[in-house]
Amino acid sequence: MITAERKPMEELIECLRPYHRILLVGCNECVTVCSAGGRKEVGILSSALQMAFMKEGKTLEIREITLERQCDPEYIEELVTDISQAEAVMSMACGCGVQEIAKRFKEKPVFPAVNTSFMGASEQQGVWAERCQGCGDCVLGITGGICPVARCSKQLFNGPCGGSTTGKCEINPDIDCAWQLIWDRMKALGIEENYEKNMPPKDWRTSRGGGPRTIIREDLAK
Amino acid sequence: MKTESILEKVITSGNLALTSECGPPRGTSSEKVIEKAKMLKGYVDAVNVTDNQTAMVRMSSLAACVFIKQLGMDPILQMVTRDRNRLAMQSDILGAYAHGINTMVCLSGDHPYFGDHPMAKNVHDIDSIQLVQMVKDMRDKGKFQGGDDILNPPKMFIGAAANPFADPFELRVARLAKKINAGADFVQTQCIYNLDKFEKWMEGVRDRGLHEKIHILAGITPMKTAGMAKYMKNRVPGMDVPDEVIKRMSGVPKEKQADEGIKISVEAIERLKAVEGVKGFHLMAIEWEEKVPEIAEKAGLLPRPEFGN
Numbered sequence: 245m246i247t248a249e250r251k252p253m254e255e256l257i258e259c260l261r262p263y264h265r266i267l268l269v270g271c272n273e274c275v276t277v278c279s280a281g282g283r284k285e286v287g288i289l290s291s292a293l294q295m296a297f298m299k300e301g302k303t304l305e306i307r308e309i310t311l312e313r314q315c316d317p318e319y320i321e322e323l324v325t326d327i328s329q330a331e332a333v334m335s336m337a338c339g340c341g342v343q344e345i346a347k348r349f350k351e352k353p354v355f356p357a358v359n360t361s362f363m364g365a366s367e368q369q370g371v372w373a374e375r376c377q378g379c380g381d382c383v384l385g386i387t388g389g390i391c392p393v394a395r396c397s398k399q400l401f402n403g404p405c406g407g408s409t410t411g412k413c414e415i416n417p418d419i420d421c422a423w424q425l426i427w428d429r430m431k432a433l434g435i436e437e438n439y440e441k442n443m444p445p446k447d448w449r450t451s452r453g454g455g456p457r458t459i460i461r462e463d464l465a466k
Numbered sequence: 467m468k469t470e471s472i473l474e475k476v477i478t479s480g481n482l483a484l485t486s487e488c489g490p491p492r493g494t495s496s497e498k499v500i501e502k503a504k505m506l507k508g509y510v511d512a513v514n515v516t517d518n519q520t521a522m523v524r525m526s527s528l529a530a531c532v533f534i535k536q537l538g539m540d541p542i543l544q545m546v547t548r549d550r551n552r553l554a555m556q557s558d559i560l561g562a563y564a565h566g567i568n569t570m571v572c573l574s575g576d577h578p579y580f581g582d583h584p585m586a587k588n589v590h591d592i593d594s595i596q597l598v599q600m601v602k603d604m605r606d607k608g609k610f611q612g613g614d615d616i617l618n619p620p621k622m623f624i625g626a627a628a629n630p631f632a633d634p635f636e637l638r639v640a641r642l643a644k645k646i647n648a649g650a651d652f653v654q655t656q657c658i659y660n661l662d663k664f665e666k667w668m669e670g671v672r673d674r675g676l677h678e679k680i681h682i683l684a685g686i687t688p689m690k691t692a693g694m695a696k697y698m699k700n701r702v703p704g705m706d707v708p709d710e711v712i713k714r715m716s717g718v719p720k721e722k723q724a725d726e727g728i729k730i731s732v733e734a735i736e737r738l739k740a741v742e743g744v745k746g747f748h749l750m751a752i753e754w755e756e757k758v759p760e761i762a763e764k765a766g767l768l769p770r771p772e773f774g775n
Contacts (some may be wrong), residue, residue: 397577405632406628
């Protein structure tokens with residue numbers, strides 16, 4: 245999933261200061277799963293904002309809505325009525341959702357309520373960790389199912405570097421050394437010989453090196 | 467001979483090689499580079515010039531290499547993949563070679579997290595092993611990494627680093643093999659304090675015959691104080707400083723610790739000379755360059771061979 249964390253209250257209050265009526269929009273997808281911007285978080289943020297403004301002697305009218313998916317124009321359409329009555333929108337979706345609202349409602353200011361972080365997985369209750377950088381040319385089949393792009397601090401394709409210590413990364417003992425994980429997995433799979441095949445320089449065009457990316461499925465596109 | 471590198475000449479002639487290191491200043495004074503390099507002149511075969519070591523901004527390795535070259539010495543250009551993409555690295559390699567710099571060491575570099583710009587974007591377009599391969603293809607195929615031909619290709623003697631002390635130990639010989647496959651001519655190792663472990667690594671290297679495919683220069687760093695020994699043990703990633711070494715440094719009065727540190731280095735060199743496959747030493751006297759001649763002398767590594775250049 246795409247993970248996100250809510251921005252600090254002060255920052256949110258600051259960007260909403262000029263407004264009296266806003267629409268607070270959650271998303272029922274990834275940000276719900278990582279407890280950053282689903283229906284529940286919309287409710288919590290709404291109350292917190294109203295209380296904060298009340299303390300300042302100001303009222304902020306907040307209309308709450310949580311869409312099935314904010315990154316989908318079909319669902320964005322559901323905002324038409326509510327948005328016309330609001331001076332500004334605060335979105336609790338990832339950056340994709342925020343931009344969909346901006347694209348559809350050109351005259352309406354929209355503010356992100358969360359910092360979109362990474363594509364990750366849940367490690368335990370309340371803990372998420374990065375797993376994928378969407379480089380566009382997946383190597384997981386060669387690296388035993390552990391990604392060196394997303395999980396090695398130096399993105400080494402031929403690690404581990406000289407800083408790997410007891411299975412941990414040199415920059416933080418809480419981070420696993422990706423290449424230790426890759427090696428352990430290669431051993432478990434009995435494919436140790438893969439390790440000594442040098443991986444060539446990556447073609448970053450499939451990643452951000454080629455500019456903003458688009459996927460066009462001819463069979464689906466109209 | 468693949469190159470004009472003095473280091474290649476020394477090693478090929480059967481002499482034990484001796485390299486040292488010079489960290490460029492955190493400012494613009496060329497005098498600092500020249501002053502440090504002069505302390506090493508005549509006592510080592512070539513001098514590594516670090517590339518923003520510990521991820522702190524310093525004068526560029528290439529610029530400092532040129533100053534050292536102008537002294538009639540042989541600089542070794544260090545290059546890390548952290549700060550530049552393949553375009554920038556290749557253009558610097560062309561520039562370096564045009565300035566007569568013919569030896570380099572390919573590294574990934576310390577993570578920016580450790581330096582003075584932890585907020586910087588780290589590049590890592592390619593890794594150190596891919597950099598070795600790129601420099602080799604520039605030399606042997608006359609091709610840029612992108613595939614185009616190079617006019618007058620740079621003929622670099624290609625170095626890499628090896629850390630026998632990092633984990634997992636079982637991969638440390640294999641990773642050397644990968645560097646050999648990529649085209650490394652020589653490696654300089656991490657500072658060796660745990661000689662037993664180094665010898666064990668060398669055993670693994672010899673078992674696979676790798677010592678005949680690459681020149682291994684053993685890394686030696688003299689310790690100035692017991693404090694430095696403890697710091698290296700506890701704070702420097704990938705460093706293996708056994709307790710006996712700490713004990714030995716702490717066991718002498720403060721004013722004698724520097725001498726003890728030098729003694730430990732000299733003893734290490736003496737012992738490692740006997741290890742089959744060790745082709746020389748990389749003496750990294752960090753901010754202590756003036757001690758290099760003394761250590762080289764005591765370890766019987768002087769005079770350096772001359773090749774009439």
